[in-house]
Amino acid sequence: MSGTYSLAAVIAVALGTVLIGAYGLRISRTTSDFYVASRTVSPWWNASAIGGEYLSAASFVGIAGLIFAHGPDMLWFPVGYTAGYLVLLTMVAAPLRRSGAYTLPDFAEARFASRRVRAAASALAIAIGWLYLLPQFQGAGLTLHTITGAPTWAGALIVAVVVTINVMSGGMRSITFVQAFQYWLKLTAIAVPVVFLVLAWRAQGMPDLAGPALPVFADETTVTFETPTTVRALEAVPVTGSGVVDGQRLAGGALELGPGTHTVDAGSRLTFPGGSPVPHVDDVAPLSGEAWALPLSGGERYPLYAAYSLIIATFLGTMGLPHVIVRFYTNPNGRAARRTTLIVLGLLGVFYLVPPLYGALGRLYTPELLMTGNTDAVVLVLPSRMIDGLGGQLLGALVAGGAFAAFLSTSSGLMISLAGVLSQDVLRLGGVRGFRVSALVAVLVPLGMTLLVSGMPVADLVGLAFAVAASSLCPLLLLGIWSRRITTVGAVAGMLAGGAPALAAGLATIFLDVGDAWYHVLLARPAAWTVPLGFGVMYAVSLLTPGHVPVGVDRVMVRLHAPEGLGSGGTR
Amino acid sequence: MSDPGEGGRPAQRVVVTSPRTRAARVRRAQPAVPVPLLSEESDLSTHYVRSLIKEQRRLGLLVCGVVCGSLAALPLLFALAPRLGEQRLLGLPLPWLVLGVLVFPVLVLAGWFYVWQAERSEREFAELVERP
Numbered sequence: 001m002s003g004t005y006s007l008a009a010v011i012a013v014a015l016g017t018v019l020i021g022a023y024g025l026r027i028s029r030t031t032s033d034f035y036v037a038s039r040t041v042s043p044w045w046n047a048s049a050i051g052g053e054y055l056s057a058a059s060f061v062g063i064a065g066l067i068f069a070h071g072p073d074m075l076w077f078p079v080g081y082t083a084g085y086l087v088l089l090t091m092v093a094a095p096l097r098r099s100g101a102y103t104l105p106d107f108a109e110a111r112f113a114s115r116r117v118r119a120a121a122s123a124l125a126i127a128i129g130w131l132y133l134l135p136q137f138q139g140a141g142l143t144l145h146t147i148t149g150a151p152t153w154a155g156a157l158i159v160a161v162v163v164t165i166n167v168m169s170g171g172m173r174s175i176t177f178v179q180a181f182q183y184w185l186k187l188t189a190i191a192v193p194v195v196f197l198v199l200a201w202r203a204q205g206m207p208d209l210a211g212p213a214l215p216v217f218a219d220e221t222t223v224t225f226e227t228p229t230t231v232r233a234l235e236a237v238p239v240t241g242s243g244v245v246d247g248q249r250l251a252g253g254a255l256e257l258g259p260g261t262h263t264v265d266a267g268s269r270l271t272f273p274g275g276s277p278v279p280h281v282d283d284v285a286p287l288s289g290e291a292w293a294l295p296l297s298g299g300e301r302y303p304l305y306a307a308y309s310l311i312i313a314t315f316l317g318t319m320g321l322p323h324v325i326v327r328f329y330t331n332p333n334g335r336a337a338r339r340t341t342l343i344v345l346g347l348l349g350v351f352y353l354v355p356p357l358y359g360a361l362g363r364l365y366t367p368e369l370l371m372t373g374n375t376d377a378v379v380l381v382l383p384s385r386m387i388d389g390l391g392g393q394l395l396g397a398l399v400a401g402g403a404f405a406a407f408l409s410t411s412s413g414l415m416i417s418l419a420g421v422l423s424q425d426v427l428r429l430g431g432v433r434g435f436r437v438s439a440l441v442a443v444l445v446p447l448g449m450t451l452l453v454s455g456m457p458v459a460d461l462v463g464l465a466f467a468v469a470a471s472s473l474c475p476l477l478l479l480g481i482w483s484r485r486i487t488t489v490g491a492v493a494g495m496l497a498g499g500a501p502a503l504a505a506g507l508a509t510i511f512l513d514v515g516d517a518w519y520h521v522l523l524a525r526p527a528a529w530t531v532p533l534g535f536g537v538m539y540a541v542s543l544l545t546p547g548h549v550p551v552g553v554d555r556v557m558v559r560l561h562a563p564e565g566l567g568s569g570g571t572r
Numbered sequence: 573m574s575d576p577g578e579g580g581r582p583a584q585r586v587v588v589t590s591p592r593t594r595a596a597r598v599r600r601a602q603p604a605v606p607v608p609l610l611s612e613e614s615d616l617s618t619h620y621v622r623s624l625i626k627e628q629r630r631l632g633l634l635v636c637g638v639v640c641g642s643l644a645a646l647p648l649l650f651a652l653a654p655r656l657g658e659q660r661l662l663g664l665p666l667p668w669l670v671l672g673v674l675v676f677p678v679l680v681l682a683g684w685f686y687v688w689q690a691e692r693s694e695r696e697f698a699e700l701v702e703r704p
Contacts, residue, residue: 075671076647083640086679090632090686210665294657295650295667307647315640335691342683349676356672482629554618561625562701563694 003147005393006380009401010144014162017408020178043336045180047343050327052182054081054344055351056132056410057139060186060403062459063352065376067359068369069284071292073300073307074359077459078352080314080466082345088319089341094334095481095560102329103417104322104473105425111480111560113550114488122425124472124499125322128465129418131506132321133411133446134453135461139376140407141450142458145226146377147400156450159404160443163411167419167439182409183347189402190354193383193395197361200386209360210293214286215367219274223368225264231371232261233279234286243268272368281373289363302521305528313467313527319477320469322421323413333564358382376458379403418442453510460524464506471530472499475538481560483539484553490542498534502526624697628690635686639679646670 059081066074101107108114108121137156144155201207214234222241237257242250244265245257257279264270272278280286287297296303318324331337362369362378365385369375380403383395423429423438453461472495479486479494505526522529542549550556650657650667659666664673 072665072667072671075668079643079671079675082676082679083643086639086683086686087636089683090635094690293665293668294654296647296654296657304647304651308644311644311647335694338687338690342680342687345683346680349680352676353673356668482625554621557625558621561628562621563698 003149003396003400005397006147006400009397010147010404013401013404013408014158017162017405017412018165043331043340043343045177046327046330046336046340047347048180048183049177049330050179050324050340050344051347051351052179052184052186052409053323053327053413054348054410055183055186055406056462057136057403057407058459058462059351059355060190060406061139061142061376061379062135062462064355064358064362064379066459067356068362068366068378069375070300071287071297072295073303074459075356076307076310077314077463078355080311081318082348082352083315084318084466085341085345085348087315088324089338089345092319092477092481093328093337093341096325096477097328097331097337098334098560098562098564099556100329100559102326103420104320104325104476105421107325107480108476108491111550111556112486112488112491113552113556114491117476117488117491119425120492120495121473121476122421124320124468124495125421126418126426127499127503128320128469128473129322129414129421129442130446130449131465131468131503132323132462133414133418133443134449135458135465136407136411136414137446137450138453138461139458140404142374142376143380143400143403143407146374146380147396153451156447159407159411160447162408163415164439164443166412167415168436179409179413182405183351185405186402187347187351189398189405190351190358190379193399194354194357196391196395197382197386198357201361201364207364209289209363211289213277214288215278215363215370217272217274217276217278217367218365220271221274221368222269222271223372225266225268225270225372228266229264229371229373230261230282231257231264231279232282232286233257233259233277235259235277237272237276237279239270239272241268241270243270245270278367278371280370284370284373284375286370292363300521301518306521306525309467309521309525309528310463312531313463313470313525315470316474316531317466317468317470317527320473321465322417323410326413326417335563355379361386415439415442461510463525464502464509467525467527467530468499468502468506470527471502471534472496474531475534479535479538479542483542484557485542485546485549486538487542487545487548488550489545489548490538490540493541494534494536494538497537498530501533502530505530620697620700624693627693631686631689631693635682639682643675 058077063074063077066077096107099107099110101110104125105118105122109118112118137159138152140159141152141155144150144158145152225243236259238254239245239257240254242253244250245255245268246262250268261282262279278286291297296307300306328337328340331340358379361382366378366381369378369381380396380399383399384392386392387395419435419439419442422442423434427434427438427441429435429437475494475498476491480491505523509520509524646667657665657667661669
């Protein structure tokens with residue numbers, strides 16, 4: 001793939017991030033600079049910054065890839081990511097800001113006055129942060145691999161290094177402006193190319209996206225298999241090329257792939273004639289355009305359970321993400337926190353109009369990704385595929401740059417939160433040095449995991465992080481804010497009862513191959529059973545241990561819910 | 573912005589996540605609302621705060637319940653009435669139109685309604701508390 005411009009765009013984004021980080025070091029010098037400046041940030045800036053940090057690899061490449069492979073059921077990802085902010089707005093935003101907490105552990109301690117609750121919240125925040133960093137690194141590896149052919153660990157390493165330098169030098173986060181700019185960069189990078197793609201599609205007479213046929217190769221297409229792949233053909237397909245298919249070297253360079261499953265060895269290069277049906281990788285169900293466009297037909301065995309589990313995880317998980325919460329502190333008061341969240345809802349809504357278009361156009365123009373299983377690459381590949389010449393390459397570069405911006409900004413936000421929690425609550429190292437050591441630890445663990453995990457769709461991994469957050473920190477926030485009966489014992493028990501099984505299920509799907517077992521969906525989408533568990537245990541144990549209601553809960557409740565600035569001209 | 577820190581001392585770099593804990597802990601002693609008004613633990617002020625909490629909780633649950641509830645009904649609807657998924661409106665299949673486009677303005681409107689209502693009940697609360 002001709003990725004010169006794309007590579008240039010990626011390098012520009014990475015260098016720009018480092019430079020702005022270094023420059024930000026000079027303009028945000030003191031702690032008070034940070035706080036005072038950030039407290040005068042207007043809701044619009046703040047909302048753009050939240051959007052910039054929130055739109056991650058999953059939003060930028062992952063959603064389009066899943067819609068491309070599985071159809072409209074996957075629209076619940078963008079809907080859930082946005083609806084999560086409505087839940088955040090209505091149930092959490094203002095009280096969270098009024099608690100004065102900077103991180104989730106801070107909130108836990110402010111509300112429950114207990115180090116134990118704080119410790120449990122810290123452990124979960126770290127686990128969620130790591131789980132969320134993983135797909136960012138993986139997405140970066142995929143992007144770099146797609147545009148240059150570099151091994152997948154290279155992109156992960158680059159993002160890890162850039163972000164670590166940035167976080168250790170103290171830049172990035174301190175400047176709301178940079179994060180805010182990132183939102184508009186990402187929106188441009190994904191929305192401008194799509195205008196041209198849709199125009200190109202119209203110019204070709206608007207071929208049907210939901211027709212009765214299976215996806216076919218539009219033209220003669222040569223596909224390189226980078227990993228050993230099992231593909232399923234529904235009809236016989238003649239192929240030419242080189243490599244090993246079903247354990248046999250392609251004799252004479254030609255072969256017919258009969259109906260059924262075939263294994264293709266890594267390094268094989270196969271050429272498919274134009275108009276032939278696309279064999280599918282074995283975990284993507286072959287769907288005709290019609291079937292693909294319908295809900296609940298994406299090839300999942302229990303589509304209804306999967307849909308509901310996804311809805312629960314994303315609606316409730318957003319509030320428990322460590323990097324989302326921190327941004328609320330930069331609002332001057334609870335009222336501004338609400339207004340900021342409202343604007344975020346709008347910004348996310350605009351962005352999420354776009355990825356489904358990539359997914360749908362991919363069915364026509366990049367069907368070979370259904371065979372290689374590299375469905376997350378659809379956003380990156382489409383521009384240069386649909387538009388010839390320099391124009392397509394420049395649009396491709398724009399998308400690649402935007403994708404890298406997405407990985408960098410989300411990873412930075414996560415790293416700061418993680419390093420903060422690690423240095424305060426785990427390593428107990430103070431000062432700048434402690435923070436730097438923690439930043440290193442925060443990045444090394446997910447980087448190591450990235451090398452072990454491969455091939456899981458980016459958005460699915462993010463879904464797991466949401467599930468853990470929804471089962472553990474969400475009950476803590478919701479019940480903690482709205483009920484005065486929750487006890488310290490109940491809080492810890494509930495967080496563990498919901499969070500531990502969700503985390504275990506997530507790790508099991510990542511590291512163990514449970515294949516097609518009936519319980520696969522329970523592990524891959526655990527939220528539907530772990531969230532009720534978390535809420536139920538937290539409330540029930542609290543009712544059983546009424547002696548452990550924290551002292552002064554009434555005072556804390558006043559602080560969480562009463563508007564600021566009452567009385568004599570107001571405080572704070 | 574690059575001027576020296578307070579008191580003319582040269583500016584110094586500080587980690588901003590670390591000291592938060594202690595700050596949060598110290599500040600817990602002071603409620604958000606000025607002491608004479610609400611922390612007297614008088615029956616009246618406790619009563620006002622409780623009713624504010626109750627009202628905001630009701631409002632939040634209402635907005636959340638109506639919007640998220642009707643959203644969550646969609647998969648079931650599509651499962652029970654598969655024909656619905658085949659309908660086309662404005663050139664788009666219904667599920668795509670609803671989940672890909674219409675959802676987002678609805679969420680923003682619901683959020684706007686919530687903010688408007690929540691600020692109103694906070695204003696009313698403030699008037700009650702500040703009444704001489």
